[in-house]
Amino acid sequence: METVRAAERALLARMPEGALMQRAAAGLAAACAGLLGRVYGSRVVLLVGSGDNGGDALYAGARLARRGAGVTAVPLSPGRVHHEGLAALRRAGGAVADADAAEELIARAGLVVDGIVGxxxxGGLRPGAERLAGVVARSRAAVVAVDLPSGVDADTGEVRGAALRADLTVTFGTYKPGLLVDPAREYAGxxxxxDIGLEPPAVPELEALQHADVARxxxxxxxxxxxxxxxxxGIAAGSARYPGAAVLAVSGALRGGAGAVRYVGPAGDAVLARFPETLVSDAGPAGAGRVQAWVVGPGAGDDAATVAQVLATDVPVLLDADGLRLxxxxxVRGRTAPTLMTPHAGEAAALLGVRREEVEGARLAAVRELAAExxxxxxxxxxTTLVAGPGGGTVRVNPTGTPWLATAGSGDVLSGLAGSLLAAGLAAVDAASAGAYLHGLAGRLAAGGPxxxxxxxxxxxxxxxxxxAWRNVGT
Known part of the structure; x- marks a missing residue:
């Protein structure tokens, strides 16, 4: 987040004192009003910390109070509250209460504004804030977070302790990584x-492709x-035990932009029965004919020899499932051609020698470490599907998908699709990003909606x- 802080400092130096906070507060107040529907007569509680987020909440609360809302601020550190914001709230008719009164106020509120931590x-919330987070969670009030939910890590998306859950997060200037990456994303609503006038960073920490980006x-x-x-x-997948993995990988590959799919492995009959256009060989990777990229591993069992043969080639290789283990x-490190690895959290944990929970709790750090290692x-x-290149830099986060994608064989389809994009000439980062994007859209279409x-x-x-999904991206 240092890039964001630096951009804020540069903008503050060019603006009158307090102007940037007023911009943020105006946007925050408008979002709160939209969530409330009817501002006049509504009850709003501001949970106010000692930083600028607390000031944003107070100034936004003053705007709501001038429109007839009953606004009460609850400072968590009364001696360190943003004094100008507090004065503005009082001038607008707002009230101030101590933390002991917060439970009753929150129980009667229609909206709670989380301005505790920026x-x-x-490392999660302190005990006093944690108690209030529990009160908010038990209430029926809508929750708006200022910039990001208190208790989540803005840089990494990690949640190391108690945190508030928001229905709406109003963030300023740029999206913070913690708003895009689970587990923090689940807290953001x-x-x-x-837009407060910040210049975008030259090299963002995260980026999310959109339709037009993928279409290009x-x-x-x-x-x-x-x-x-x-x-x-080329698809080297499947085994006597898992022939379906081969069929599904081929199904993704046939729809991924390459002109032809070669299959090698023990599931040739099953593949041909479903997809007769596949070029099936029983001569192994070395004898299958020329390919521009390989996919190896889905359902491969313990066929380490085939994995080794594929890795020894001089074309891009996608490693998935059993291929990651073998x-x-x-x-992998010694290859001169690009390698794309597609693990889920459990496989990533095994590769890194950590517990699965560690990967799921720090996904951004895990994908960067794997790419570097x-x-x-x-x-x-x-x-949250993330794509990281071996040289560091920007990590891509996939914005498409649905929980219905969590089904057996879904990853095999993704591997075939991304591998086909590799063979069609896309760089590994682009093949992974575009493949994940199309796969997520296809999942939504297959499920009929989110x-x-x-x-x-x-x-x-x-x-x-x-x-x-491909047609939708291009329109």
Missing amino acids: IGGK VVRLV LLPEPAAESDKYRRGVV AGREA YRATVLLKGS QPQGAPAAAHDIASHIPQ
Whole structure:
């Protein structure tokens, strides 16, 4: 978050004192009013910390009080409250109460504004704030967080202790990583960005691609294209125990932009029965014919020899599932061609030698560490899908998806799709990002909408909706 703080300092130096906070407060008050619907006569409680977030809350509360709301501020550190903001609230007719009265006030409130901790907060809430967070959670009031929910880490998305859960987070200038990455994202609710005039950072910590960004990445055949010019992807997947993994990986690959799919492995009959256009070989990776990228690992069981053969090639390789377990660290690090690894949290934990809970609680740190440790691009699957390159820099967070994607075989489809994009010529970071984006959209389409309107979808349903997702991105 130092880039955000630096941008704020530069902007403050060019503006009259207090003007930046007034901009933030105006946007915050407008968002609160929209959530309330009817401002006049409503009851609003401001939970006020000692930093600028508390000042933003107080000035926004003053604006609501001038519109007829009953606004009461509860300073958690009365001696360190933002004095000018508190004076503005009082002039507007607002009240101030101590923490002992907060429970009753919150019980009668329609809206609670969380201005306790800002982007500098670390390690969860202190005991007094934690008690109030419990009171808010038990109330029926809507909760608006100022910049980010108190108790979450703005830099990493980690939640190391108690934190407030918001229905709406109003953030200023730029999205903070903690608002985009789980587990903190779950605490933010709907996120609304208020423009306060900050210059965007030259190299953002996180970025989320949108339709237009993905559309520019997706391969488009030219008039002279044939199936080989469009790229051929090899799929080394499946086993006697898991033939379906091969079928699903091929299903994603056939819809991923490459011109042809070669399959090697023991599930050839199952693949041909479902997808007769697949080029099936029983000669192993070395004898399968020329490919522009390989996908290896889904359902592979203990076939370490095939994984080793694929890693020894000079084309991009996507490693998934059993391939992640069977590939040695040095074999991956020593490759000269790009490698894309696609673990879920459990697989990432095994690769890093930590508990799964550690990865799930610090997803941003985990994806960066894996990419650096293996010198590979890493797509970390899960409730927040992240993509990190081996050279550090900006991490991409996937904005599409649905909880219905958490179904057996969904990852196999993603591997085939992203591998096909690799074969079509996309860089590993772009193939991973575009693949995750399309996969998430296809999941939504297959489920018929986001929860709770959606319905369960199987992996083959997700694959069949990839063409529609592709068309939607391009329109």
